[in-house]
Amino acid sequence: MAAVLLVASATALLALAAAWLWDYAVVRLLWRPRAVAGMFRAQGVRGPPYSFLRGNNHDIRRMRAEADALRLDVRDHNYLPRVMPHFLTWKQQYGGPFLYWFGAQPRICLLDYESVRQVLFNKSGHFFKTDAHPTILAMLGKGLVLVEGTDWVRHRRVVNPAFAMDKLKMMTTTMVSCAEPLIKEWERLASRNESREVEVEFSKQFQDLTADVISHTGFGSSYKEGKEVFHTQKQLLALAMATLLNVQLPGFKYLPTKNNRLKWMLERKIKTMLMAIIQPRLASNGSGYGDDLLGLMLEACLTTEQGEKRDELTLSMDEIIDECKTFFFAGHETTSHLLTWTMFLLSVYPEWQERLREEAIRECGNANPTADTLNKLKEMTMVLLETLRLYGPVMLMLRKPISDIRLGSLSIPKGNGIAIPIPFLHRDKEVWGDNANDFEPLRFKNGITNAAKTPQALLSFSIGPRSCIGQNFAMLEAKSVMAMILKRFSFTLSSSYVHAPADHITLQPKFGLPIVLRPLDV
Ligand code: HEM
Numbered sequence: 001m002a003a004v005l006l007v008a009s010a011t012a013l014l015a016l017a018a019a020w021l022w023d024y025a026v027v028r029l030l031w032r033p034r035a036v037a038g039m040f041r042a043q044g045v046r047g048p049p050y051s052f053l054r055g056n057n058h059d060i061r062r063m064r065a066e067a068d069a070l071r072l073d074v075r076d077h078n079y080l081p082r083v084m085p086h087f088l089t090w091k092q093q094y095g096g097p098f099l100y101w102f103g104a105q106p107r108i109c110l111l112d113y114e115s116v117r118q119v120l121f122n123k124s125g126h127f128f129k130t131d132a133h134p135t136i137l138a139m140l141g142k143g144l145v146l147v148e149g150t151d152w153v154r155h156r157r158v159v160n161p162a163f164a165m166d167k168l169k170m171m172t173t174t175m176v177s178c179a180e181p182l183i184k185e186w187e188r189l190a191s192r193n194e195s196r197e198v199e200v201e202f203s204k205q206f207q208d209l210t211a212d213v214i215s216h217t218g219f220g221s222s223y224k225e226g227k228e229v230f231h232t233q234k235q236l237l238a239l240a241m242a243t244l245l246n247v248q249l250p251g252f253k254y255l256p257t258k259n260n261r262l263k264w265m266l267e268r269k270i271k272t273m274l275m276a277i278i279q280p281r282l283a284s285n286g287s288g289y290g291d292d293l294l295g296l297m298l299e300a301c302l303t304t305e306q307g308e309k310r311d312e313l314t315l316s317m318d319e320i321i322d323e324c325k326t327f328f329f330a331g332h333e334t335t336s337h338l339l340t341w342t343m344f345l346l347s348v349y350p351e352w353q354e355r356l357r358e359e360a361i362r363e364c365g366n367a368n369p370t371a372d373t374l375n376k377l378k379e380m381t382m383v384l385l386e387t388l389r390l391y392g393p394v395m396l397m398l399r400k401p402i403s404d405i406r407l408g409s410l411s412i413p414k415g416n417g418i419a420i421p422i423p424f425l426h427r428d429k430e431v432w433g434d435n436a437n438d439f440e441p442l443r444f445k446n447g448i449t450n451a452a453k454t455p456q457a458l459l460s461f462s463i464g465p466r467s468c469i470g471q472n473f474a475m476l477e478a479k480s481v482m483a484m485i486l487k488r489f490s491f492t493l494s495s496s497y498v499h500a501p502a503d504h505i506t507l508q509p510k511f512g513l514p515i516v517l518r519p520l521d522v
Pocket of ligand 1: 144145146156326327328334335338393394396397459460461462465466467473474
């Protein structure tokens with residue numbers, strides 16, 4: 001009897017495995033890609049052919065590797081052949097939109113503003129973000145960047161007050177005091193040299209500075225512990241970079257491979273460190289939770305929409321941890337690259353460097369910048385917006401419709417990926433004019449809305465309900481740091497600089513940004 005039962009269970013298991021294998025290997029990896037490609041072909045949309053399991057990941061890897069040797073002139077801002085050679089090739093070959101394959105996931109790459117606006121404004125509520133890579137998920141957590149639907153509404157309501165302008169204005173003082181010691185150090189180093197100059201690698205310095213700023217503004221007196229969290233997140237980022245284009249087999253993320261074990265260990269470490277910051281803060285209830293981002297978030301978690309006190313947190317402890325991970329990571333990497341590329345462009349265009357210096361000295365005088373003086377830096381705003389247009393740190397936004405949908409004349413099936421390559425749209429000559437590839441801050445003279453033929457064409461912080469919650473924070477930080485540097489130093493690119501923008505999830509200078517600083521009073 002027992003033997004019969006054993007045989008029956010084994011047969012049932014085998015049948016289950018065969019059904020799963022059939023669905024996964026035959027339906028999902030073979031039949032569906034053919035059907036999807038055929039469905040798009042019938043609508044006039046073409047693209048590179050699908051390869052079993054790998055999709056076009058190996059093409060992407062190969063084209064990127066070939067393009068890696070490309071070096072650009074410092075005034076050449078069209079880095080698409082270096083950074084997104086696969087999209088450029090497919091656009092030339094198939095026109096837009098085109099279909100490509102990220103593993104077995106079909107993705108439609110949109111190259112026109114009309115469709116992009118429809119997706120990002122998401123008035124029908126049909127578009128969600130695509131499922132994040134497991135390591136990216138471990139690094140960012142399921143915070144505001146990745147949550148959807150009613151969860152997103154709940155999270156956004158809790159996080160919003162922390163980014164209100166009056167709160168950010170108070171944080172400007174913290175931003176300035178984080179930059180001050182760095183500036184003093186550069187002055188000291190320059191004074192030691194006979195030339196009275198000093199060469200600084202800005203990409204690294206800005207990463208440290210923005211980590212410092214977000215640790216202080218995010219966690220107040222616990223900023224040292226906050227920085228530890230950062231370092232651990234960076235290790236997860238390195239792991240994500242190394243594995244991003246690997247084929248994701250179902251269930252693979254649960255296997256105790258070397259990378260998965262490392263990922264789990266880092267994830268646990270981050271959670272423990274953040275709990276150690278958050279729990280004492282919650283216990284300090286009576287004296288308020290503090291006016292840093294964490295304190296403001298906890299306050300909002302415990303306040304009703306009518307301003308009354310709640311007994312229970314609106315977000316669970318795990319959700320608060322995930323929000324901390326999110327604003328830590330989203331707030332640090334991106335802003336540091338904005339600063340880096342602004343320094344780069346101001347070194348290449350000394351006439352703009354001088355204009356911004358005059359403006360900073362005129363508006364701030366001898367004092368350090370404040371939120372009010374920063375508000376008067378109009379030309380600085382124009383330069384930062386133009387930097388974001390040409391060298392915006394975020395290059396790709398991904399979405400998927402949650403039901404079959406029409407986008408203009410195109411039918412897109414439920415779950416199909418949608419890719420929005422920002423640098424391509426920012427170089428669209430129909431929208432930005434013939435000088436779309438040039439550095440021309442004056443295009444923003446009359447604000448973002450009037451800078452291009454299409455309103456809200458600047459996508460660097462995205463547009464619509466899911467646009468960046470930290471954009472005012474980032475602009476204030478970039479303005480205060482740039483104003484302080486401009487008032488104290490003149491600067492040029494070091495002769496060792498090599499112009500090779502690179503995609504490390506965000507856009508970064510591959511070999512860093514060495515800059516020669518010369519204190520102005522010398
Ligand atoms: C130059 C700096 C920054 C850039 C270029 C940038 C860019 C973006 C972009 C493009 C998105 C939309 C992503 C998508 O929809 O797929 C986004 C969302 C977001 N950003 Fe930023 N960001 C910057 C700074 C910051 C800062 C300083 C913070 C926080 C301290 C932050 C927090 C967030 C959050 C939480 C979201 C998700 C918002 C939501 O979905 O409701 N970002 N950012």
